[in-house]
Amino acid sequence: MFRLKTFRTSYIVLAALAIYLSLAFGIVTGQTQNTMSPELLRAMALKMGTNSLKTVKVKDAPTFNEFVVDRVKLQQLGKALFWDQQVGSDGQSCASCHFHAGADNRSKNQINPGFRNSLFASGDTVFGKTLRKQLTPNYQLTLDDFPFYKLQDANNRNSLVLSDTNDVVSSQGTFNANFQGLGVSANDIGIPVANVFWDSVANAMVRNVEPRNTPTVINAVLNHRNFWDGRGRHEFNGVTPLGSLDPEKIVKVAGLNSIVFVQTLILNSSGASQAVGPPLNSLEMSFRGRTFPILGRKLLNRTPLVAQNVAFNDSVLGGSLTTGKGLTKKYVDFVRSAFDPSWWNAPAGWVVDVADRANPKLVQTSYGVTPTATQFTVMEYNFGLFMGLAINEYEKLLIANDSRFDQFMDGDNAILNAQEQQGLRVFLGSGKCINCHGGAEMTNASVRRVQGFEVLERMIMGNDRVAVYDNGFYNIGVRPTREDMGIGATIGSKNLPLSNSRGFQKCVNDAMTASPSLLLAQANDNCGVPRILARPAEAAKLLAKAGIQAGNSPSVLKLLNQANGFINSVPPDLVQGSCRLAKNPALPCPLSPYGGMQLDGALDVLVKLSADPGVLASAASLLPDPVRPGIAPNLLAPPLGRNERVAVDGAFKTPTTRNVELTAPYFHNGGTATLAQIVDFYNRGGDFSLQNQDNLDPDIQPLGLSGNDKADLVAFLLALTDERVRYNKAPFDHPSLNFPNGGSAASYNPAYSFGAGYPIAIMDDRVTLPAAGALGAVRLGTPNTPYANFPDPLTPPSLSR
Numbered sequence: 125m126f127r128l129k130t131f132r133t134s135y136i137v138l139a140a141l142a143i144y145l146s147l148a149f150g151i152v153t154g155q156t157q158n159t160m161s162p163e164l165l166r167a168m169a170l171k172m173g174t175n176s177l178k179t180v181k182v183k184d185a186p187t188f189n190e191f192v193v194d195r196v197k198l199q200q201l202g203k204a205l206f207w208d209q210q211v212g213s214d215g216q217s218c219a220s221c222h223f224h225a226g227a228d229n230r231s232k233n234q235i236n237p238g239f240r241n242s243l244f245a246s247g248d249t250v251f252g253k254t255l256r257k258q259l260t261p262n263y264q265l266t267l268d269d270f271p272f273y274k275l276q277d278a279n280n281r282n283s284l285v286l287s288d289t290n291d292v293v294s295s296q297g298t299f300n301a302n303f304q305g306l307g308v309s310a311n312d313i314g315i316p317v318a319n320v321f322w323d324s325v326a327n328a329m330v331r332n333v334e335p336r337n338t339p340t341v342i343n344a345v346l347n348h349r350n351f352w353d354g355r356g357r358h359e360f361n362g363v364t365p366l367g368s369l370d371p372e373k374i375v376k377v378a379g380l381n382s383i384v385f386v387q388t389l390i391l392n393s394s395g396a397s398q399a400v401g402p403p404l405n406s407l408e409m410s411f412r413g414r415t416f417p418i419l420g421r422k423l424l425n426r427t428p429l430v431a432q433n434v435a436f437n438d439s440v441l442g443g444s445l446t447t448g449k450g451l452t453k454k455y456v457d458f459v460r461s462a463f464d465p466s467w468w469n470a471p472a473g474w475v476v477d478v479a480d481r482a483n484p485k486l487v488q489t490s491y492g493v494t495p496t497a498t499q500f501t502v503m504e505y506n507f508g509l510f511m512g513l514a515i516n517e518y519e520k521l522l523i524a525n526d527s528r529f530d531q532f533m534d535g536d537n538a539i540l541n542a543q544e545q546q547g548l549r550v551f552l553g554s555g556k557c558i559n560c561h562g563g564a565e566m567t568n569a570s571v572r573r574v575q576g577f578e579v580l581e582r583m584i585m586g587n588d589r590v591a592v593y594d595n596g597f598y599n600i601g602v603r604p605t606r607e608d609m610g611i612g613a614t615i616g617s618k619n620l621p622l623s624n625s626r627g628f629q630k631c632v633n634d635a636m637t638a639s640p641s642l643l644l645a646q647a648n649d650n651c652g653v654p655r656i657l658a659r660p661a662e663a664a665k666l667l668a669k670a671g672i673q674a675g676n677s678p679s680v681l682k683l684l685n686q687a688n689g690f691i692n693s694v695p696p697d698l699v700q701g702s703c704r705l706a707k708n709p710a711l712p713c714p715l716s717p718y719g720g721m722q723l724d725g726a727l728d729v730l731v732k733l734s735a736d737p738g739v740l741a742s743a744a745s746l747l748p749d750p751v752r753p754g755i756a757p758n759l760l761a762p763p764l765g766r767n768e769r770v771a772v773d774g775a776f777k778t779p780t781t782r783n784v785e786l787t788a789p790y791f792h793n794g795g796t797a798t799l800a801q802i803v804d805f806y807n808r809g810g811d812f813s814l815q816n817q818d819n820l821d822p823d824i825q826p827l828g829l830s831g832n833d834k835a836d837l838v839a840f841l842l843a844l845t846d847e848r849v850r851y852n853k854a855p856f857d858h859p860s861l862n863f864p865n866g867g868s869a870a871s872y873n874p875a876y877s878f879g880a881g882y883p884i885a886i887m888d889d890r891v892t893l894p895a896a897g898a899l900g901a902v903r904l905g906t907p908n909t910p911y912a913n914f915p916d917p918l919t920p921p922s923l924s925r
Contacts, residue, residue: 166533178525182346201510202517202519203441204441209862214298225849225904231264233296234794235263236294238291238607253289254272262886267798270801272793278808291795296333296866297334299885300321312411316885323867328884328886330886331888332407336351337792344398348569353611353622353777354623359397360388360389360516364508377502383486393512420507420510425455428450428454429859430449433860434448434450435896438858459510470503474488477499524848528540528544540840543835555829561781578654580656584662585817589769590743591770593770594772601813603811604774605774605815609774623772631647632653657759658746669739677733700714705747707725800834808826809825851901853900857898858893861892862892
């Protein structure tokens with residue numbers, strides 16, 4: 125599991141194969157040729173680390189059985205919670221932003237002015253404009269608005285800028301209100317607060333819009349971390365998305381008459397961490413100030429999906445579980461059936477008092493005494509735990525692994541046509557797509573890739589210096605870095621870094637400050653910093669540049685040639701290749717016949733020639749550690765340095781390319797609407813590459829793809845669609861959903877009439893997505909229906925709730 129820039133034995137062998145194939149078939153050059161057999165193309169894909177997703181198994185958390193007693197009931201609970209509009213404060217469900225191939229196809233009232241923009245103290249609250257028109261709340265987007273950064277020549281990033289806005293296309297959520305209490309109906313009681321989401325024509329509030337584009341939840345459980353900025357941590361703490369960055373307390377029944385607060389970190393559960401974010405988020409699903417104990421109190425004695433249709437042949441909720449509308453059991457029944465009693469079955473009288481939210485207390489009340497408004501049952505208090513694990517389990521079913529590409533990798537030579545096969549070659553070669561969209565998951569942010577020696581990586585930046593970064597998260601120049609810091613931001617009550625690189629570096633610094641005698645390697649070990657793979661082939665590139673600057677010394681050239689010979693041999697000899705680059709007392713490097721000392725490598729000679737010390741230091745950071753160099757092929761680089769450069773600002777999680785046909789708009793800002801626009805972006809080398817140079821991924825550079833190459837690549841991307849997703853077939857079937865799609869300027873919304881003196885909420889334009897059973901429904905992409913692809917307007921509005 126590795127990014128293609130990381131050199132291991134398998135990659136060196138691949139490099140030799142790639143050279144042969146590129147010469148024979150034009151892969152690297154991007155020349156359109158159709159002479160490669162499907163068998164050779166499949167072999168190339170396998171060598172480059174991608175495959176059918178059927179080869180990837182979804183893993184449980186190691187502690188799964190400590191929490192769960194019935195997996196099927198957990199899946200049922202998760203699907204119900206995901207689709208149920210009762211979960212939100214005003215009719216929003218998780219699915220309200222994830223109903224179209226796991227993403228959001230709405231194009232009205234989907235614009236945020238840039239809340240994440242760190243160039244402004246409180247984010248950007250002023251709407252921008254496209255070449256077509258001024259953007260506003262409640263705006264109806266069209267294709268003519270895209271891309272948001274529009275150039276006169278789409279292939280030249282230096283051409284005239286025709287229009288530019290930092291606004292974001294995302295998903296509408298709740299009306300902006302402060303939570304006051306639970307209502308009799310499914311809607312909570314809230315006091316509205318006017319903000320920037322205000323329709324000046326209707327003189328009314330419209331729904332809030334989130335500050336980043338909505339990614340798909342399909343295949344999301346395969347991600348090591350979730351959300352664009354990775355705040356949906358791999359380890360679930362039972363309450364918030366932040367895992368170990370924000371330890372929280374849950375309650376466990378420890379004995380016959382004993383309950384205790386515990387802290388837990390449930391590994392391999394980024395889907396759970398992601399699931400508990402939106403239900404309490406005031407832009408997405410909740411009035412501001414609601415908590416999970418309150419949500420548990422609201423839902424546990426309710427019938428799931430009570431106002432929504434459920435198909436009798438629903439793959440998870442069908443059969444005797446439904447009468448056709450709602451389910452036949454209450455949420456409390458599902459929790460009791462799915463979870464170990466130690467997480468909900470408290471001794472009589474015990475409650476959790478949250479009068480002081482920061483310091484909840486366990487209280488034993490007298491028999492028959494009604495709990496106060498701040499006292500909750502253990503089941504209510506632990507509701508975040510139940511919701512997170514249940515939705516995570518439901519999303520384990522949402523694995524799209526049967527696209528035509530999967531079938532091709534399974535052995536069907538005819539399933540991809542000639543253009544699609546050529547597009548796959550571009551994906552693997554001249555398009556450089558595979559460098560970030562790696563593995564069968566087609567993202568380097570997957571669980572399989574972010575592990576072991578590949579949690580952190582070092583890469584050569586544009587100025588020939590090296591930086592550490594979080595594997596799977598890259599700054600690709602979509603927008604200026606400061607507009608959204610992505611994983612480079614800090615978060616939580618302790619203001620901790622989201623980035624693993626920065627988090628580990630902070631720990632190392634804190635440890636060495638507290639104990640000045642501590643060695644760097646010891647501090648790394650104490651902080652649990654993962655070792656970083658050495659990359660001798662990359663070091664050789666830097667040393668070659670330093671050699672040119674130092675006058676092309678024959679001895680340096682000879683050593684570099686020897687090193688590259690060892691590194692590129694089959695099988696490669698990374699140890700001796702590294703030795704020719706720099707002597708290393710921990711490796712069996714060649715000895716001088718005159719004194720038994722190791723012979724100089726290229727770096728050692730360049731030091732004596734006074735070559736650029738910055739370049740030499742960068743090269744040394746890519747070579748095996750002189751104390752603990754590891755064992756080939758996993759040679760290990762030096763420990764993470766206290767002040768080592770970290771390149772994570774403006775970096776975002778690499779999304780999967782699977783089903784990308786159906787999940788527009790694209791990028792974290794949603795500023796691109798078509799696959800052709802995406803390919804143009806990469807072909808010109810990004811939009812803000814020069815401005816973002818300090819953090820830019822080095823692969824972002826002009827590609828020189830031809831028109832045919834680009835068309836072929838788009839054709840291949842279309843072959844990544846799983847037809848079960850396109851037709852809402854099991855496991856992608858679902859209950860019905862009634863969701864907002866902007867608002868009508870005609871009148872205010874009587875469902876949210878807050879009284880005299882309060883802002884008026886606009887009348888929702890509602891769209892109903894019919895229930896789909898296991899056999900599926902209307903094809904996604906059908907115009908003038910709820911299934912239309914972005915940015916086509918959806919079906920005419922339904923005012924019914």
